[in-house]
Amino acid sequence: MILSSFRSVTQIQRLFLAFLLFLSACNNPTSSQSNGEGDFPNATQVTLELGTGINLGNVFDLGAHRFDFFELAAIIATYEQAGMKHIRIPTTWMDPVNGSALTDDNGKVNFEHPRFAVLKQVIDFAVERELYVVLNAHHERSFKANYDGSAYYNDKLQTLWTDIAEYFKEYNHYLVFEILNEPEGAFGHWGTEVSPVSDQALLFTREVMRLGVEAIRATGGNNLQRTVMIATNAYGNHNQIFSVYPTPSQLPGQGQDNYLAIQVHSYDPWEFCGETGDNSAYPGDQLTANSMRAVAAHGRELGVPINYGEFGVGRDGNQPQRNTDLVRNYYRTVVQTALEEGMSSSVWEDRGWFGLIEGSVESGFSFKYNIVPYMLSEEL
Numbered sequence: 001m002i003l004s005s006f007r008s009v010t011q012i013q014r015l016f017l018a019f020l021l022f023l024s025a026c027n028n029p030t031s032s033q034s035n036g037e038g039d040f041p042n043a044t045q046v047t048l049e050l051g052t053g054i055n056l057g058n059v060f061d062l063g064a065h066r067f068d069f070f071e072l073a074a075i076i077a078t079y080e081q082a083g084m085k086h087i088r089i090p091t092t093w094m095d096p097v098n099g100s101a102l103t104d105d106n107g108k109v110n111f112e113h114p115r116f117a118v119l120k121q122v123i124d125f126a127v128e129r130e131l132y133v134v135l136n137a138h139h140e141r142s143f144k145a146n147y148d149g150s151a152y153y154n155d156k157l158q159t160l161w162t163d164i165a166e167y168f169k170e171y172n173h174y175l176v177f178e179i180l181n182e183p184e185g186a187f188g189h190w191g192t193e194v195s196p197v198s199d200q201a202l203l204f205t206r207e208v209m210r211l212g213v214e215a216i217r218a219t220g221g222n223n224l225q226r227t228v229m230i231a232t233n234a235y236g237n238h239n240q241i242f243s244v245y246p247t248p249s250q251l252p253g254q255g256q257d258n259y260l261a262i263q264v265h266s267y268d269p270w271e272f273c274g275e276t277g278d279n280s281a282y283p284g285d286q287l288t289a290n291s292m293r294a295v296a297a298h299g300r301e302l303g304v305p306i307n308y309g310e311f312g313v314g315r316d317g318n319q320p321q322r323n324t325d326l327v328r329n330y331y332r333t334v335v336q337t338a339l340e341e342g343m344s345s346s347v348w349e350d351r352g353w354f355g356l357i358e359g360s361v362e363s364g365f366s367f368k369y370n371i372v373p374y375m376l377s378e379e380l
Contacts, residue, residue: 040173040225042258047227047305050132050176050344052335052376053086054079055310057350060119061090061138063098065351067118071361073125078357078365083376086132088309088346090181091119092139093160107159111167127174134229134309134346135164136178144185147204154211161215169221178229178263178309179212182236189234196234197243205233205244213252213260229263229307236309238264238295248302255303262302263309264295266334275316275353279326285333292334296341308338308345314353323369331375347375 041049056072058064065071076087093102093109102116103109110116126133137160147153161179168175187208188194188201195201209230216223230252232240241264248255267273268291271281292308299306311334313327321327331347338345348354356372359365367373 040222040227040259042225043227043261044258044305044342046132046173046176047261047307047344048342049085050134050307050346051085051339052344053084053088053132053134053346054349054356055088055090055346056122057090057348057354058352059090060115061092061097067115068361069118069121069125072118072122074361075357075365076122076126076129076131078367079372080129080131082367082372084131086134086344086346087126088134088136088178089119089122090136090138093137093164094140094143094156103160103163107156107163109160109163109167111163123168123175127171130174132174132176134176134178134307135168136181136229137161138181140180141185144180144183144187147186147208149204149207154207157208158211158215161212162219165216165219165223165226169219169223171222173222173226176227176229176261177216178231179209180231181309182265183208183231183233184235187233196237196240201233202244205231206250210252213257217257225259227259227261229261229309231263236263236265238266238268238291238308240264241295241298241306245302245304248304251302251304261305261307262299263307265310266292266308267311272330273311273313275314277313277315278318279321279324282326282330285329288330288333289337292337292343293341296343299343306341306343308334308343310346310348312348312354312356314348314350316353322371328369328371328374331371332377335375347372 059067059072094107095101097115100113102113123133123135143153143156165177183205186194187205188196188198190196213228213230216226216228232238232244234240241262245251245262252260269281269283271277272279296306313322313330315321335345347356349356351357356368357365358368
């Protein structure tokens with residue numbers, strides 16, 4: 001049975017959540033030793049187990065919502081009860097969020113930052129419940145805009161991922177790393193000075209993915225077998241997988257890393273999915289599914305599993321358009337096609353234009369427009 005609400009979190013429930021976190025600190029079952037000889041499931045297995053999940057958007061990446069562990073835990077529990085298998089936690093490290101960054105100018109992480117403390121609480125809470133967590137470097141706008149292939153930017157990225165990987169090295173396979181969300185700027189995007197299919201844009205995209213993966217693997221331990229996700233450019237557009245990674249030789253490890261996955265995003269067409277879009281621009285469920293199947297087929301040719309890390313429909317000022325069967329069918333088409341093709345998907349949730357949940361810790365949470373229960377249902 002799909003639960004469509006999460007009961008109000010009382011003071012007793014808050015204490016219970018705190019007790020769960022206390023048990024995590026004492027027992028540390030988030031840790032799992034690996035001897036580097038095949039203890040962790042490979043990326044294909046992890047991708048299957050990821051199933052369908054949500055983005056915890058506009059929190060650690062943007063600061064639009066409170067860094068409140070109990071609120072975030074309640075939201076995670078709501079989605080878990082509905083059947084979600086993972087959470088993606090967009091996290092901006094190198095750019096300021098609400099006035100301060102998690103790193104210095106060289107990419108060195110400040111693990112004493114109060115925002116990181118809450119981030120770790122959320123990660124531990126989810127992993128304790130055997131929910132997969134995808135932890136990324138998200139907006140990083142300055143890095144994306146100014147990247148030039150120089151040692152300064154390469155070292156900065158590798159310092160960031162070395163620090164993150166070292167800190168979480170003992171965590172088990174439920175923690176997944178994602179190198180860089182939606183490369184654009186110097187990495188290319190349509191309608192800008194840098195074409196995403198230009199030699200430079202493709203080279204830069206492949207290079208940062210390689211550097212990030214190598215930094216993580218170099219820390220050893222469980223990170224030798226941790227699933228790591230790389231991205232396409234043009235804001236992670238799923239159609240760019242054919243240009244960025246036409247053959248395994250363009251992949252980090254040149255196709256020899258069994259713990260590598262590719263994350264793509266799809267808001268196609270933006271005239272339908274974007275905040276100023278309109279339902280009349282939707283091309284239909286069949287075309288949506290067909291474009292995803294082509295990406296899945298290419299992933300099989302590469303020998304690398306695919307995660308649809310973001311998708312959704314947002315509206316700024318025309319929210320009633322989202323409360324339609326057409327939009328609900330779109331969400332369900334993406335989720336079910338991903339599952340049918342052996343891919344995983346993470347729906348974008350920002351509690352704003354793309355919001356799927358409403359309510360509060362005090363009043364309880366419920367699913368907006370019934371989109372989530374509908375897209376997760378196997379039978380209509």
